[in-house]
Amino acid sequence: MSTPLVEARGIVKQYGPTVALADGRLTVHAGESHALVGRNGAGKSTLVTVLTGLQAPDAGTVRFDGGPAPALADRDGWRRKVACVYQRPTVVPELTVAENLFINRQPTGRGGLISWRRLRTEAAEVLDTWGVRVDPDARTADLKVEDRQMVEIARALSFGARFIVLDEPTAQLDKREIERLFTRMRALQDSGVTFLFISHHLQEVYEVCQTVTVLRDARWITTAPVAELPRAALVEAMAGEAAGARTAGRAAVRDTAPVVLEARGLTSAAYQGVDLTVRSGEAVGLAGSSGSGKVELAESFAGLHTPTGGSARLDGERLPYGDVAAALRAGVGCVPRDRHEQGLVPGMTVGDNTTLSVLDRLGRHGFVATARRRGVARELIRRLGIHTEGPDQPVSDLSGGNAQKVVMARALASDPRLLVLINPTAGVDVKSKESLLARMDSARDDGTAVLVVSDELDDLRRCDRVLVLFHGRVVAEYPSGWRDHELIAAIEGVDHG
Known part of the structure; x- marks a missing residue:
């Protein structure tokens, strides 16, 4: 097997007495869309904060391309490795697309002033390179949710990152917008981009991902090719019970109750x-x-x-x-x-x-x-x-x-x-x-x-x-x-x- 693009092993994270992650593991290979699933509280968000360098694990290691992860304080180093597109946008709505793409790193001209011409030109080049059909001069607040997400992905790619975490990307999209997002994801995969796809909708995992990792009760449960894991087996891994197990029932409230x-x-x-x-x-x-x-x-x-x-x-x-x-x-x-x-x-x-x-x-x-x-x-x-x-x-x-x-x-x-x-x-x-x-x-x-x-x-x-x-x-x-x-x-x- 080739060296994994991203590998997390034995990740432990505690907040006081609360164990948010007891055994987090993840192995993602270049060019795939890898699903991370688990019920709320399973540890997905905690693992993402460690993978993106927002927090250091109490134990365990994260590696990129076989090498150690950047130091926690090296924000530029992390941006070159990984980016997360969250359910809630992190773009500044009142700025243009171009301004958001190069926020805090705008090209400058004579006297150290921002070169607006270069800003628009370089923004257009980034958008064109990654097939994002958005006007660089458009106000970001006026974009559709799916286009805002693509702007965030393009911004991450412009730093050099080729590993993108998509955290519940379809939560605010309708069915047609979801299909367009998946089409864009496949095109970016063909261009060498790797995705970690987090979703509560397992149907989407089967539509767009090649591999899935399941967390349950703050621990790694399994990693398997999506095509080899039936839906019932995936739900069972998340639930921690066999399909026949049934919870104890209560006597029904009478229909005559007001x-x-x-x-x-x-x-x-x-x-x-x-x-x-x-x-x-x-x-x-x-x-x-x-x-x-x-x-x-x-x-x-x-x-x-x-x-x-x-x-x-x-x-x-x-x-x-x-x-x-x-x-x-x-x-x-x-x-x-x-x-x-x-x-x-x-x-x-x-x-x-x-x-x-x-x-x-x-x-x-x-x-x-x-x-x-x-x-x-x-x-x-x-x-x-x-x-x-x-x-x-x-x-x-x-x-x-x-x-x-x-x-x-x-x-x-x-x-x-x-x-x-x-x-x-x-x-x-x-x-x-x-x-x-x-x-x-x-x-x-x-x-x-x-x-x-x-x-x-x-x-x-x-x-x-x-x-x-x-x-x-x-x-x-x-x-x-x-x-x-x-x-x-x-x-x-x-x-x-």
């Missing part, structure tokens, strides 16, 4: 035509990849977004859109996707954070009764099993699991009719995870309707039904008792036909 949440034809930029019902005492899961629209859909019910079409009703009343306070008054409690950015006020105490959603119940005329607030907080601390010195302890002192319990406590404090949980167990320890899911079960037993968005199969296992979103549409529904491999196959867009 409907709490009902959505019909709900549409926005992130999702289209969603029909959804959640009954009293029922937990419904929303599954899908990062670009599926599942988070935006759940956030719409919590008042964070305004749909452009369709309707949603809570106990028969129209649900207020785009107004979190109004959604709270209507009976919606929410654990948001990021407790640090959206869930906690770090400068406040545990008691303040747990009672933020019920201040109107703790006093009159805008004044909060301190003793009553502390009493409510103590009861919430007891119910959620929050390990704290008391209501007056700063919430910033708590561990991740206890901080998430505070967010859950606040969501439950208002006795919601609909509880929206978005990644409710992300970044918490096993014991805290079980405690949080037990609180979800208790809320359901009390008759609360629960909507759960999660990338964790363990969270979704507690649900009565799971809906799978793909490119913004509900494509499948699984009753309790689903098999891991079939749910993952639907999430990853595997075509069973």
Whole structure:
């Protein structure tokens, strides 16, 4: 075999107690499109940060063309080896294509001033060399997403890199644009460019890649030619279970249970035509990849977004859109996707954070009764099993699991009719995870309707039904008792036909 273009061996990366990568391995040969797949949390993003020189591994080695990787501080050395085109563009939208191609390295003329003529000429040459049909003088913000991606690829190639990481490149593209991207990838491969292709849509792996590497639970699982790995075997490698394994089922919620949440034809930029019902005492899961629209859909019910079409009703009343306070008054409690950015006020105490959603119940005329607030907080601390010195302890002192319990406590404090949980167990320890899911079960037993968005199969296992979103549409529904491999196959867009 020829010397690999890129080789990573035994990559280990920890962030405090969290092991992001325990055994990362990758071998990519020149001229191929190599897929890197795995469920969220498998370690793909961590491996990419190491491969692109953004972080040094705690252990392991990265080699390019048989030689050692550049020193971490040698940014130009890394740019000559590898580049990553992310799902979110890194170009400056208000600059032209030419300016973005040569940002921070513009050709200069007399007196050290930028030579705009040379800039346009050299930009046109780069674009022509790599077959990118874009006007160098066009404002980058005016380009289609696929053309912006090609500009980023051309910029990377102009540094000398011939290894390009494409991180979820199709997430914002429609079917026709995806086909054009794949055509361009094949043409660039013929010109000597090598791709690492990261996608949650396994169907695309079979369309454009020659080799696939699977990560699971922060470890390398397998590398194989795509043509020799059936779809079922690939899903099994990602899921870590045989096709026959089935999760334990729950007794179905009665059809006579009253409907709490009902959505019909709900549409926005992130999702289209969603029909959804959640009954009293029922937990419904929303599954899908990062670009599926599942988070935006759940956030719409919590008042964070305004749909452009369709309707949603809570106990028969129209649900207020785009107004979190109004959604709270209507009976919606929410654990948001990021407790640090959206869930906690770090400068406040545990008691303040747990009672933020019920201040109107703790006093009159805008004044909060301190003793009553502390009493409510103590009861919430007891119910959620929050390990704290008391209501007056700063919430910033708590561990991740206890901080998430505070967010859950606040969501439950208002006795919601609909509880929206978005990644409710992300970044918490096993014991805290079980405690949080037990609180979800208790809320359901009390008759609360629960909507759960999660990338964790363990969270979704507690649900009565799971809906799978793909490119913004509900494509499948699984009753309790689903098999891991079939749910993952639907999430990853595997075509069973």
